Amino acid sequence: VPVLVKDKRSLLEANTKLNATLSSADVAGPGIAGTLVTAFSAPAAMAANAFSYALSVISLLLVRAPEPDPPARTEKRRLRTELAEGLRWVFGNRWLRAIGLVGCSCNFFLTMVQSLFLLYAVRDKELSAATVGFVMGAAAVGGLLGALISGMVVRRLSVGTAYRVSVSIIFLGPLLVPAAGGPSWLLVGLFVASFFLEYFGASISNVIIVSLRQSITPQPLMGRMTAAMRMLLYGGGALGGPVGGLLAGVLGLHAALWIAGVL
Numbered sequence: 001v002p003v004l005v006k007d008k009r010s011l012l013e014a015n016t017k018l019n020a021t022l023s024s025a026d027v028a029g030p031g032i033a034g035t036l037v038t039a040f041s042a043p044a045a046m047a048a049n050a051f052s053y054a055l056s057v058i059s060l061l062l063v064r065a066p067e068p069d070p071p072a073r074t075e076k077r078r079l080r081t082e083l084a085e086g087l088r089w090v091f092g093n094r095w096l097r098a099i100g101l102v103g104c105s106c107n108f109f110l111t112m113v114q115s116l117f118l119l120y121a122v123r124d125k126e127l128s129a130a131t132v133g134f135v136m137g138a139a140a141v142g143g144l145l146g147a148l149i150s151g152m153v154v155r156r157l158s159v160g161t162a163y164r165v166s167v168s169i170i171f172l173g174p175l176l177v178p179a180a181g182g183p184s185w186l187l188v189g190l191f192v193a194s195f196f197l198e199y200f201g202a203s204i205s206n207v208i209i210v211s212l213r214q215s216i217t218p219q220p221l222m223g224r225m226t227a228a229m230r231m232l233l234y235g236g237g238a239l240g241g242p243v244g245g246l247l248a249g250v251l252g253l254h255a256a257l258w259i260a261g262v263l
Contacts, residue, residue, distance in 0.1 A: 135192050147204075
């Protein structure tokens with residue numbers, strides 16, 4: 001994106017549109033997949049998915065924006081060295097350090113909740129697979145809505161305030177999962193609200209943090225910064241699932257969900 005968008009003031013708008021496209025795919029994808037499987041077969045749905053990737057490759061090949069040549073290397077670089085440079089840049093910048101650590105924590109607890117939710121919903125709350133699919137599909141609309149209004153939110157609240165509000169919304173969502181109860185319509189509604197809030201807040205915060213990262217990082221460091229940030233973000237998520245499973249095994253699903261939501 002920074003190569004295509006020369007004016008850094010337009011990065012927020014560009015990332016808003018890009019995130020809206022991704023969120024639209026998240027909303028439409030499961031429904032289209034289910035329709036294809038029902039109307040044809042699972043292999044046909046997989047073939048259609050492969051065709052969509054081919055279209056993506058063609059779209060990328062049609063992008064004609066020239067990229068700057070990488071700086072000349074006088075010595076062979078190693079992956080470990082490149083990653084270390086990215087980490088030094090991230091932790092040396094107070095803005096990147098903050099969003100990296102918050103993102104790591106956020107992914108850790110959200111992955112914990114999401115990995116436990118399916119088992120909790122099906123085994124403890126006895127929801128059908130179709131109902132669980134409805135919960136996740138309906139909640140994904142929150143991501144699309146968040147992406148569409150993220151630019152407006154930033155203009156109204158400022159970048160810092162919008163980021164703090166969006167992260168607060170993300171952490172509010174998981175509390176509704178263990179708190180949900182009552183008749184089935186209320187239970188399902190609270191589950192939808194929980195993940196709707198997560199996706200809504202995450203979509204807004206993603207637009208903000210990606211735009212911020214791109215605007216303050218020099219182009220030669222962009223790849224290393226992105227690799228370092230993804231290591232932090234995905235690393236937190238990778239740890240959340242196993243830790244959630246351990247807590248559920250010791251304390252039970254409901255208690256583990258409360259711990260993930262409160263922390």
